[in-house]
Amino acid sequence: MRYHLVLAMAMAVTASNASAQAGADPDRAVAGSGIQVRGWQGRTDRAEQRIADVRFVAMGTGYHLTNGPHAILWHQDNVATGDYTVRARLTKTPRSTSTHEESYGVFIGGSDLTGPRQNYLYCVVFGTGTVMVRHRDGADTHTLMGKTANASVSKMSDRGATDEVALWVRGGRVGCSVNGTEVFSAARADMIGPGKLVSTDGVFGVRASHNLDLHIEGPTISRP
Numbered sequence: 001m002r003y004h005l006v007l008a009m010a011m012a013v014t015a016s017n018a019s020a021q022a023g024a025d026p027d028r029a030v031a032g033s034g035i036q037v038r039g040w041q042g043r044t045d046r047a048e049q050r051i052a053d054v055r056f057v058a059m060g061t062g063y064h065l066t067n068g069p070h071a072i073l074w075h076q077d078n079v080a081t082g083d084y085t086v087r088a089r090l091t092k093t094p095r096s097t098s099t100h101e102e103s104y105g106v107f108i109g110g111s112d113l114t115g116p117r118q119n120y121l122y123c124v125v126f127g128t129g130t131v132m133v134r135h136r137d138g139a140d141t142h143t144l145m146g147k148t149a150n151a152s153v154s155k156m157s158d159r160g161a162t163d164e165v166a167l168w169v170r171g172g173r174v175g176c177s178v179n180g181t182e183v184f185s186a187a188r189a190d191m192i193g194p195g196k197l198v199s200t201d202g203v204f205g206v207r208a209s210h211n212l213d214l215h216i217e218g219p220t221i222s223r224p
Helices: 002-023
Strands: 040-044 054-059 062-067 071-075 084-092 103-111 119-126 130-137 140-149 161-170 173-178 181-187 202-208 212-222
Touching (some): 040 054, 054 071, 062 202, 071 103, 084 103, 084 202, 103 161, 103 212, 119 161, 119 173, 140 181, 202 212
Antiparallel strands (some): 040 071, 054 062, 071 202, 084 212, 103 119, 119 130, 130 140, 161 173, 173 181
């Protein structure tokens, strides 16, 4: 009787592990990886991930990103202060290999991006027509707007999905727009402080979840 019980438990554990592995979506290896554009650098979400497993190259009037791990990328000279709008046009191509819903967009207010207290605000879209706004503080993330369906966000098709994602600071407010439509807004004063943004002044760049293939135009900055 004990033998059959132990065998049944072992089979249950094996089945559970197989199910978990089937649902997993590990970072994929990317051939010819690395940041290959002068002045750009990046950081992965987790210490065990390598920015060398992200492929970032100049292409046409923009850049092409093929990643393994989740990452942010920025140019060393891209710093925004005062009132401004940072925007990028991002196309998720059908070559993206992720089996899960993954996101891509822009970030602002970046500080200590290569250190232990990285801090930035990001707005990202998903190929399912949803958008999300989060804040990163060291190893912690704070969701300011969870995944929310919005008609302004493109949905993935067999030809891909293209969106212009913008984060802006103006008139004492901070917000995100997708394809010209405001999807999030909050008082700037409520966004800054302990456990929040250090400042809306800071580095800006792009953010992408893992196993994506993206064409990126931007990010660019404009001022009132």
